[in-house]
Amino acid sequence: xxxxxxxxxxxxxxxxxxxxxxxxxxxxxxxxxxxxxxxxxxxxxxxxxxxxxxxxxxxxxxxxxxxxxxxxxxxxxxxxxxxxxxxxxxxxxxxxxxxxxxxxxxxxxxxxxxxxxxxxxxxxxxxxxxxxxxxxxxxxxxxxxxxxxxxxxxxxxxxxxxxxxxxxxxxxxxxxxxxxxxxxxxxxxxxxxxxxxxxxxxxxxxxxxxxxxxxxxxxxxxxxxxxxxxxxxxxxxxxxxxxxxxxxxxxxxxxxxxxxxxxxxxxxxxxxxxxxxxxxxxxxxxxxxxxxxxxxxxxxxxxxxxxxxxxxxxxxxxxxxxxxxxxxxxxxxxxxxxxxxxxxxxxxxxxxxxx
Numbered sequence: 001x002x003x004x005x006x007x008x009x010x011x012x013x014x015x016x017x018x019x020x021x022x023x024x025x026x027x028x029x030x031x032x033x034x035x036x037x038x039x040x041x042x043x044x045x046x047x048x049x050x051x052x053x054x055x056x057x058x059x060x061x062x063x064x065x066x067x068x069x070x071x072x073x074x075x076x077x078x079x080x081x082x083x084x085x086x087x088x089x090x091x092x093x094x095x096x097x098x099x100x101x102x103x104x105x106x107x108x109x110x111x112x113x114x115x116x117x118x119x120x121x122x123x124x125x126x127x128x129x130x131x132x133x134x135x136x137x138x139x140x141x142x143x144x145x146x147x148x149x150x151x152x153x154x155x156x157x158x159x160x161x162x163x164x165x166x167x168x169x170x171x172x173x174x175x176x177x178x179x180x181x182x183x184x185x186x187x188x189x190x191x192x193x194x195x196x197x198x199x200x201x202x203x204x205x206x207x208x209x210x211x212x213x214x215x216x217x218x219x220x221x222x223x224x225x226x227x228x229x230x231x232x233x234x235x236x237x238x239x240x241x242x243x244x245x246x247x248x249x250x251x252x253x254x255x256x257x258x259x260x261x262x263x264x265x266x267x268x269x270x271x272x273x274x275x276x277x278x279x280x281x282x283x284x285x286x287x288x289x290x291x292x293x294x295x296x297x298x299x300x301x302x303x304x305x306x307x308x309x310x311x312x313x314x315x316x317x318x319x320x321x322x323x324x325x326x327x328x329x330x331x332x333x334x335x336x337x338x339x340x341x342x343x344x345x346x347x348x349x350x351x352x353x354x355x
Contacts, residue, residue, distance in 0.1 A: 005032065078114040078154045078355075080104075081145045084123040085133045085161030085184050092162065098123045100160035100216055100286040107290050108156065112355050120144065124184065133161070135183040135192060142200045149255065151208025154355055157201060160283050163217030164191060179223040181215075198225035198250060202343065205255025212355060213259040216283035222341055224259040225250055230340040230348060236306055240345040250343075257343040258301075260289065260308075285338055288312055293355075301340060302349035308338045 005023065023032055084101030087093045101123055108114035120141055122133040130137055145155055162182035169178075180191035202224060205211055213224050222229065222243070227250050232238040244250065262285035285308070292307035293299065299307075340348070 080119045080156035083159045096282045097160040100283045104158045135189040146204045149209040153209045155211045157213045160216040165219040194225040202257045205252040207254030209255035211257045215261045216285040226343045259341045261339045299353040
């Protein structure tokens with residue numbers, strides 16, 4: 001009699017024969033070894049999600065290294081993926097991205113009640129090879145973030161590093177460009193484009209699940225590829241811009257996806273020492289976000305956006321000669337503001353901001 005087994009790649013259930021020891025998924029084409037899975041009782045984390053063979057056949061069960069990744073918490077959980085990429089040794093290296101990831105972890109754990117074991121950090125400082133922010137590791141971690149999401153879950157994806165834009169070949173973008181994140185090995189493996197990000201962490205969101213993405217990179221405005229863009233003027237008045245394309249599915253499965261980006265799709269961002277007053281560099285967007293959340297109890301999305309904009313504007317006015325051309329400059333330009341996008345429209349001055 002056929003039995004049901006979960007795919008080690010995408011998590012869907014498959015019918016397999018009793019004698020089968022491995023099966024290839026018809027959806028994602030990942031090979032899952034069935035006869036060697038060894039899950040400790042009660043364990044519902046990364047190992048059980050990807051199986052003993054891991055995603056795309058990593059040989060964990062054959063003497064290879066096993067990733068020490070956090071377990072999936074119980075229903076109603078808080079879970080976060082934090083990526084900081086400094087690109088050590090490259091001509092385009094950054095100095096503040098790993099600091100950004102650490103600041104976000106402090107905020108989530110110490111101020112917002114996220115269990116530390118439910119936070120996955122991908123940075124170049126990690127000793128575990130599966131926690132280095134390569135394209136493959138980031139892809140796998142994004143799947144982990146939304147795996148088994150249920151009503152009441154609060155999920156956070158933070159990325160600090162380089163972003164880029166590239167030609168849109170499937171014609172689903174209003175401006176003709178796909179936005180993308182640059183993993184550590186992007187020169188050889190390529191970028192992670194917004195279409196894939198949407199497929200991976202937006203579409204699976206079930207009713208009652210909320211995802212917040214905080215993206216501190218260039219060209220990041222619509223990197224989550226959600227359909228509604230909040231346009232706000234200097235006085236704080238806003239309107240939602242509808243970028244829905246009837247030919248492309250860009251919705252969730254009932255949940256809410258919200259993205260706070262460092263800048264619009266055509267703008268660039270920077271890391272800077274201007275906020276800290278020391279040699280420690282941070283992303284202007286990440287730092288202003290952390291400070292606003294810590295300083296403002298009972299925030300709405302509107303008050304959060306304004307607090308971040310004021311913080312960046314104050315620093316820019318205090319450093320009038322600091323204009324942003326490349327990522328290595330000291331501070332973003334004064335016409336660059338954090339951007340809010342969402343899978344649905346809402347009143348930003350009434351809806352509470354809750355992680």
